[in-house]
Amino acid sequence: MRAGERAYWALREDIVEWRLPPGTVLGEVEQAERLGVSRTPLREALGRLTAEGLTAPHSGRGVVVAAISLENITEIFELRSALECQAASLAARRGDPAVFARLQSEFSSAAELLGRNDPGRHDYYELVSRLDSSIDQAIGNPYLLQALKNLRVHLVRIRRLAKDNPLRLLAAATEHANIAGAIASGDSQLAAAATAVHLHQSLEHLKSTQQSSERTAS
């Protein structure tokens, strides 16, 4: 792989996994040495990260890891619902019903999946990401797709802050099944509505965990 590519993915991982917490100053020489590349490809990597909003210029000199916290959730979800409702709506019109009918049934039996002894919920999250990919394929709109990809970086970053509890995951599975079902039936309005419901519930859950962790901290 190209050095610039390696540096980009390494830094991106480090930021998303919170090994480089928000506010960390990323010196070019320092990071270049750490990642074993020269400054040129490292600068390319920093440029891409800054374009994505993972890093931000630091008062004229250098870049810092962009701040993000649960306080940004509401703003992120305002963008997210706009994009994902549209995506679901388009998928309902253009997607292959069979694909989404199958996903619906898989989500309907997700209780069994969540019952397994799987601390990382690996199987479940894999199913969610299959739904996302299927929608991506179905919409067939490179502009919308790019906007979704840009958004997801930030979603992954805050996901690590959210402690998901089993009850919420079970409810989310039902919501996902509804979304898949709506798309399978070709009902674009319903697909958008089901997505809006799911995102609303997710946001409410996230905000409640935020409040409880604030109470714990104080």
Next chain:
Amino acid sequence: MRAGERAYWALREDIVEWRLPPGTVLGEVEQAERLGVSRTPLREALGRLTAEGLTAPHSGRGVVVAAISLENITEIFELRSALECQAASLAARRGDPAVFARLQSEFSSAAELLGRNDPGRHDYYELVSRLDSSIDQAIGNPYLLQALKNLRVHLVRIRRLAKDNPLRLLAAATEHANIAGAIASGDSQLAAAATAVHLHQSLEHLKSTQQSSERTAS
């Protein structure tokens, strides 16, 4: 200004203004010499342009100016309506009513503006861009704002393909007045609806001019 910055804006202008038509291969050495910078800042510029979708990697070697045509309009508008309806909706909730009430009245008297002898419709487009800016300020959501900015690059690029006729501009002014009015009244649903109407009409008009130019070409 920094050399990389200059190269970026110069190339961006050249692409948006169709001086570098889609498919043009951008050799690093060639462009660096043309713009009077060295390859390092030029590569930074190309990287940013590629991230924005104005250029695209060219089968492993070099980058080309990204293809775009009226055929992409529908896809772009699918993203645009998602973002701008949400933006209008949020602006209705958070914007300063006085600002948008004033814009509404300005749009209501835009017939006079369009009657002037102004081939470029400069005053009118300035008014439209003031509405955009006001919405941008009102939404106060950096994530949504960034997505809108990314989108607008492509809109500017296809605007040069669209021949706007006086009748359409007059109708559009009314639609803009409706949007501003809905935001001023704080009605988020109505603001989204008015935006949806405006975008639908704009797209229909664009598609009809596309068809007529195809007939002319054949």
Next chain:
DNA sequence: GTCAAGGGCTATGTATACAGAAACCGTGAA
């Protein structure tokens, strides 16, 4: 003791040199 000014230092921005890879062209054979 505090603030301001100046010098040094470090980090960034840019240019350039070098290595490696991919495309192109020419030549040869089928």
Next chain:
DNA sequence: TTCACGGTTTCTGTATACATAGCCCTTGAC
């Protein structure tokens, strides 16, 4: 005539050297 193979050439990717600009620390004066 066409296809394949090899050499050449040009372009990209990377490293590094150099210049410049901003920051920090020190020193001096008030």
